[in-house]
Amino acid sequence: MKKLKAIGIGALVTVLLAGCNNASVNNAAGEATIKVEQASKEDAELQALLAKFQPLDEMPVPADNPMSDNKVELGKKLYFDTRLSGNNKSSCMSCHVPGAGFGDNLPTFVGFEGFKGTRNSPTIINAGYYTSNFWDGRAASLEEQALGPIQSQAEMNQNLDVLVKELKAVPAYVDEFKTVFNDEINANNIAKALATFERTIVINDTKFDRFLKGDKGALTEQQIEGMKLFAGKANCMSCHAGPTLSDQNFHNIGIEGDDGRYGVTKQEADKGKFRTPALRGIAHTAPYMHDGSMKTLREVIEYYNKGGGAHPNKDPLMQSINLNDQEMDALVAFLEALSGEVPVVESPKLP
Secondary structure, three states, rough: OHHHHHHHHHHHHHHHHHHHHHHHHHHHHHHHHHHHHEEEHOOOOOOOOHHHOOOOOOOOOOOOOOOHHHHHHHHHHHHOOHOOOOOOOOOHHHHOOOHHHOEEEOOOOOOHHHOOOOOOOOOOOHHHOOOOOOOOOOEEOOHEEEEEEHHHOOOOOOOHHHHHHHHHHOOHHHHHOOOOHHHOOOOHHHHHHHHHHHHOOOOOHHHHHHOOOOOOOOOHHHHOOOOOOOOOOOHHHHOOOOOOOOOOOOOOOOOOOEEEEHHHOOOOOHHOOOOEEEEEEOOHOOOOOOOOOEEEHHHHHHHOOEEEEEEOOOOOOOOOOOHHHHHHHHHHHHHHHOOOOOOOOOOOOOO
């Protein structure tokens, strides 16, 4: 009897152990299933987020001004040449400095003979992607834009006929224009050369771009959270959308004191509107806004967070966002992930 009883107890223990093992296996399987489902959900959410963004396309180039290495080199020389100014003291590079994010890191530009401008010098990083140029969009192309500051009395104050005469007095320039354009030096070819060089100032390999291409480790968790806010709660993509992260449009964000786009169109609806800037390279181009009134990206985010200023023509899109400090920090981190490395351009030897 004792032996049978022992056998019965042993069998019972075996059954109980088997049950425990089965329960452990079932629990482990359940946890694994939950993890797989959670991973699938996170992956689906990530794919949905990525679908809201687009990679940057190839630089658009006008048919009448194709790219060439010789033209780029000529444009670079002109970009650095102070002969393009009326007093031979300033060049394009004076306000668009390679070491300053191709801006000048000043709130507003300093022009001819110390003239104090009212607008910030916009970076030329990725400027070739814009469908209009200048803060108010008054130039339809880089070629048109290139000649604007040269002729402006406030900026470089150079007469184009005088400039052509000065450059024609330099034999090396005469030969170079002949090689590049099979033509003589003229204002049109000066503009084409400058625009060609500017189209090489590109940032397209940021942490953000690598993340879009599938490198999931390119962004930190904080930057991904900022990306989610950018595309969602913060509503940044209402204006900063598309491949360039700019809608190529004009908006009044509440800053008073400058009529902006109105000066070009004379339409009341355009008062105080300025072009939406593209965002690659943004961390290198402080201070911010058309008047350079904001020193840091955090200050910009705080401005948008409160819904902007009190301009009577403020865009209805400008509403309070009510982000907390952690969310604002995440947005700043994402903007920094958009910034990449500034192209390095060495000063050329001028003829």
